[in-house]
Amino acid sequence: MSRPDSSIDLIREKARLIRRAALTMDFNAQLGHPGGDMSVSDILAALYFGVLRYDPANPTAPDRDRFVMSKGHCTGAFYAALAEAGFIPSSELETYMGPLSRLNGHPNRNHVPGVETNTGPLGHGLPVAVGITVAGQISGADYRVFVVTGDGELQEGSNWEAAMFAGHRQARNLTVIVDRNRLQQGAGTEETNRLDPLDDKWRAFGWDVAEVDGHDHATLLQVLGEPTAGRDKPLCVIANTIKGRGVSFMEGEVSWHHGVLNQQHYDTAMAELAA
Amino acid sequence: MSAPSTPPGAFDCRNAFAETLEALAADDPRIVTVVNDSVGSSKLGGFKKKFPERTINVGIAEQNLVGVGAGLANGGQIPFVSAASCFLTARAMEQIKADVSYSNVNVKLIGQSAGIAYGELGPTHHSIEDVAWLRLLPNLAIVVPSDPWETAEAVKAAAAHDGPIFVRVSRFPVPAIPRPDGASFKLGKAETLREGSDAAIIANGVMLHRALDAASQLAEDGINVRVVNMASIAPLDEEAIRSAAETGAVVTVEEGSVRGGLGGAVAEVMSTSRPAHLRVLGFPGFVPTGTVDFLFEHFGLTADGIAAAVRDVTAAGS
Numbered sequence: 001m002s003r004p005d006s007s008i009d010l011i012r013e014k015a016r017l018i019r020r021a022a023l024t025m026d027f028n029a030q031l032g033h034p035g036g037d038m039s040v041s042d043i044l045a046a047l048y049f050g051v052l053r054y055d056p057a058n059p060t061a062p063d064r065d066r067f068v069m070s071k072g073h074c075t076g077a078f079y080a081a082l083a084e085a086g087f088i089p090s091s092e093l094e095t096y097m098g099p100l101s102r103l104n105g106h107p108n109r110n111h112v113p114g115v116e117t118n119t120g121p122l123g124h125g126l127p128v129a130v131g132i133t134v135a136g137q138i139s140g141a142d143y144r145v146f147v148v149t150g151d152g153e154l155q156e157g158s159n160w161e162a163a164m165f166a167g168h169r170q171a172r173n174l175t176v177i178v179d180r181n182r183l184q185q186g187a188g189t190e191e192t193n194r195l196d197p198l199d200d201k202w203r204a205f206g207w208d209v210a211e212v213d214g215h216d217h218a219t220l221l222q223v224l225g226e227p228t229a230g231r232d233k234p235l236c237v238i239a240n241t242i243k244g245r246g247v248s249f250m251e252g253e254v255s256w257h258h259g260v261l262n263q264q265h266y267d268t269a270m271a272e273l274a275a
Numbered sequence: 276m277s278a279p280s281t282p283p284g285a286f287d288c289r290n291a292f293a294e295t296l297e298a299l300a301a302d303d304p305r306i307v308t309v310v311n312d313s314v315g316s317s318k319l320g321g322f323k324k325k326f327p328e329r330t331i332n333v334g335i336a337e338q339n340l341v342g343v344g345a346g347l348a349n350g351g352q353i354p355f356v357s358a359a360s361c362f363l364t365a366r367a368m369e370q371i372k373a374d375v376s377y378s379n380v381n382v383k384l385i386g387q388s389a390g391i392a393y394g395e396l397g398p399t400h401h402s403i404e405d406v407a408w409l410r411l412l413p414n415l416a417i418v419v420p421s422d423p424w425e426t427a428e429a430v431k432a433a434a435a436h437d438g439p440i441f442v443r444v445s446r447f448p449v450p451a452i453p454r455p456d457g458a459s460f461k462l463g464k465a466e467t468l469r470e471g472s473d474a475a476i477i478a479n480g481v482m483l484h485r486a487l488d489a490a491s492q493l494a495e496d497g498i499n500v501r502v503v504n505m506a507s508i509a510p511l512d513e514e515a516i517r518s519a520a521e522t523g524a525v526v527t528v529e530e531g532s533v534r535g536g537l538g539g540a541v542a543e544v545m546s547t548s549r550p551a552h553l554r555v556l557g558f559p560g561f562v563p564t565g566t567v568d569f570l571f572e573h574f575g576l577t578a579d580g581i582a583a584a585v586r587d588v589t590a591a592g593s
Contacts, residue, residue: 062351110379116349118378121369127339128374131346131354138307138328139351158370161339 006050006225011217014084015045019246020273021083022076025096027266031105032097035256037076039181039214039241040148044081046220047146056086059113065143066116066132070125071150071179072106073258079103079112087114123156125149126176130166133174133234144228148177152184155193160205167206172231175224176207179214181243183254202236214239246273285448289387291423292444293318295430296355300326306434307331307347309356311340317357317387337362341370341384348380353434360386360402360443361393368408375439376412383433384441390480390530391562391570392446398561406508407535409441416440416462417508419529419537421483422452425506428460436462445481445530447567452484452504463510471499474589475519476581477541478528479506482556485571486528488578493585500585505537513544520549524588526556528581533557554588556581 018041026032048054052065069078076096083090088103095101102111106120117128129147136143149159166174178198182189189195199209208231212219223237243257244250247269250259261269281287300306300322307329314323314332323330331347333340337358344356356363363386364371375382386405393400409417416436420426426444433440440462452468460466468483469490478486483504490500503519505512505527519525525545527538538555545553562570571577575584 066349108377117345117380118373121373123338124342124370124373127342127370128346128349130339131343131348132350133346134331134343135347135350135352138347141350158338158342161333161336162342165333165336165339165343 006221008217008221011045011049011221014049015042015217016273017084018045018077018080020270021080021090021093023247023261023266023269023273025076025080025093027261028094029097030260032076033073033258034076034261035183035243035250035253035259036071036074036150036179036181038245038247038250039243040071040074040179041077041246042215042217043148043177043179043220043239044077046217046224048081048085050221051224052146054085056114059087063141063143066129066145068116068119068125068129068145068147069107070119070122070147071153072119075103075105075107078107082112082114085114088112122150122153123158126159127162129174129176130162130171133166133171134169136173137169137171142173144173144175146175146177146224148179150184151178151180151182151195152189152192154178154195163202163205163207166234170232171234172228174234175237176234177224177237177239179241180238181241183243183257185257187254198238206233207236208233209236209238211238211240214241215245248272281448285450286423287448288420288423288426288445289318291426292385292430293322295427297322297325299431299434300329303353303434305351305353307352307354309333309340309344309347309354311335311337311358311362313358313387316359317385319357337366338370341367342374344382345370345374345378345380348382353381353383355383355385357385357387359400360389360405361400364402364405364408371409372412376415379414380439381437382439384439386441386443388446389443390445390447391558391567394567394570395564397564401562403531403558405443406529406531406537407539410509410535410540414439415509418462418506419443419479419508420506421480421504422449424451424454425460429506432460432462443480447481449481450484452487460506463507463512465512465515466504466506467501467515468504469500469502471501472522473499474524474526474585475501475503475522476526476528476585477503477505477516477519477537479504479537480530482528482530482576485576485578486581489581489585492578492582498585498589508537508540511540511544516541516544517549520545520551522551524552524585524591526554526581526584526588528556528576530576531557533559552588552591554584556584
């Protein structure tokens with residue numbers, strides 16, 4: 001299994017398609033988390049079209065790279081990425097959160113190929129990702145493990161239990177990407193329960209830290225794609241993002257955490273994401 | 276720690292757990308243990324010595340403990356996540372729900388020193404709620420073995436079972452239950468250890484030998500009581516419960532809360548398909564201070580107490 005041929009143009013185009021699909025899903029469902037879907041889209045595009053080794057025809061191949069979507073509420077972007085990557089048919093995205101659809105508001109590995117673990121309650125992805133990485137340490141497998149967390153999600157203590165243990169285990173094949181959009185459901189992260197200095201926190205737990213523009217495809221590709229062989233620590237990539245990125249009226253607006261799109265919102269957003 | 280000394284002829288089932296797991300692990304390199312600084316309290320010192328790389332100690336962090344277990348399963352290992360049941364189930368309940376049960380992954384949860392094994396340490400360290408909580412979770416098998424043999428069989432069954440399972444291991448010393456030659460343990464199958472048609476006792480774990488003693492007492496008075504070992508709580512042998520209910524009087528006995536556990540499971544089956552008189556023995560709530568022996572006595576969880584409950588419920592039915 002090889003890494004996909006990386007091209008910045010391809011990643012940019014996939015990110016645009018993921019955003020359009022996610023907003024269409026959120027609009028059709030009159031539900032969803034569009035703000036977070038938009039902030040994470042570039043990260044997902046970089047991962048699925050530049051970094052991860054996977055085979056959608058064999059989604060549980062033992063040597064696949066693992067991707068864990070810890071911010072499980074952003075299934076708009078996640079399912080859209082899985083569809084673009086070939087795990088599920090794009091036509092099925094229309095069923096998002098509809099009656100009996102397998103595309104639940106939070107992902108279920110037993111029904112959706114490409115989902116590694118069922119997330120939704122926050123602070124669950126990182127411990128599982130640490131376990132997957134430790135399994136690789138024991139068996140000698142060389143797969144890599146990537147997990148995307150929200151930033152508000154880091155207020156959950158389970159993340160720090162896992163961070164401490166990953167540092168202790170020198171889990172170099174593990175990379176956490178923090179979607180640092182600085183907003184959580186009710187307000188800013190810093191006014192709710194301050195996370196900064198976030199880089200120092202991860203370093204103190206035994207991690208390497210890279211702080212990047214989470215919408216810069218070339219930088220994401222470079223940082224996430226770097227081989228792990230020379231490392232002796234897990235890597236935390238603090239991806240500075242804008243919640244609602246790409247849709248002018250959503251950007252930086254806390255109300256779009258799970259705001260519901262009306263027809264006018266949708267038309268405006270799709271026009272802005274037309275090319 | 277007030278670990279009870281093990282009297283002659285009685286066994287700490289943790290040893291059977293650890294010895295069996297060591298033997299299984301020697302043949303299957305996928306078997307790993309995951310502990311929360313609980314190597315000693317899980318009796319896994321020998322395992323750790325033999326398989327240091329396969330002993331994953333996450334420290335005192337139960338949410339991570341269970342999440343890491345789920346991740347190890349994802350990576351192809353067979354993790355035995357072993358911790359005091361009070362912390363494993365209460366602290367990490369959401370991880371057990373989302374990462375293990377809902378995700379339906381091949382994780383073996385070993386609830387050590389369950390029930391009131393920690394005696395005088397009090398309700399924070401008791402785990403009398405675990406079975407009731409876990410019984411609500413789909414996909415998760417639950418076993419409460421009664422003695423060293425059954426503990427060993429449950430561990431073998433857990434390793435062979437493709438899916439999540441919880442095995443509740445007792446610390447309080449118990450005698451070996453006499454069983455017929457060729458006895459076998461089967462997940463989802465109750466074991467009738469004594470026939471009888473006047474009443475039935477359904478018990479498991481450390482209460483089983485007391486139930487058998489109660490039945491012997493009652494036989495001297497001409498009351499013939501069936502004794503059913505319901506070690507497997509999930510899947511549940513509903514037919515065995517309906518059959519027990521046909522005696523007209525049922526007593527359940529468990530080292531756990533009287534609400535939602537074995538008694539609750541039996542009540543659900545009986546009330547919906549075969550009503551009969553039922554008495555549920557266990558703990559009514561947080562228990563007061565005392566040794567394990569004292570607390571069993573205090574709450575009537577002795578052969579005498581069980582026999583009295585059977586007389587009571589049998590009289591109610593006649």
